[in-house]
Amino acid sequence: NAGVMQNPRHLVRRRGQEARLRCSPMKGHSHVYWYRQLPEEGLKFMVYLQKENIIDESGMPKERFSAEFPKEGPSILRIQQVVRGDSAAYFCASSPTARVGGGYNEQFFGPGTRLTVL
């Protein structure tokens, strides 16, 4: 069973371009989480999605950022008109469900996409 896949692993964009980050969850996982890690900082929650639904986007900047998790295919984090401050590592995690019968299902993390904005 392959782990969480993210691509590309490294992405370079110039200011004003668009960045698309892809995340394929582990097989059987229907919950996806995106986190951002700025240099020298911990991971900050951005958005939590289930198939075709955004459950919690409280950590997502209101402008230029969007996320989707379609019925078929990977989850996409899209950043429009990138700026230098968007340079960071973006991690995706997946879980089979958020909670099962009062328990907790572990989030499995992908290797991340390192975005550099020139």
Place this chain on the structure above:
Amino acid sequence: AQSVTQLGSHVSVSEGALVLLRCNYSSSVPPYLFWYVQYPNQGLQLLLKYTTGATLVKGINGFEAEFKKSETSFHLTKPSAHMSDAAEYFCAVNQNNTNAGKSTFGDGTTLTVKP
């Protein structure tokens, strides 16, 4: 609301010495607590987790952590450091309620192991 504070952004120990990485949390409901390790340019790997039950949790690579509710702490320890333990370590909390999903992470502690 939930938050995590990791005391000490950098910890340096000698090989064979005790490792102690500190984590304090704040949560309005009983928490789930986690420690992750991150090697350079890689993703996060789960070391251990506390959900319910025994408060002393054993993880991979000889690490363990103890949940102390009275101190709102979940410190990570390892009796004897190995060179391969050099990495960044993150403590995280997830709320034990119906809105569970997102995790809140501390800012990380970089562990250096000296020969």
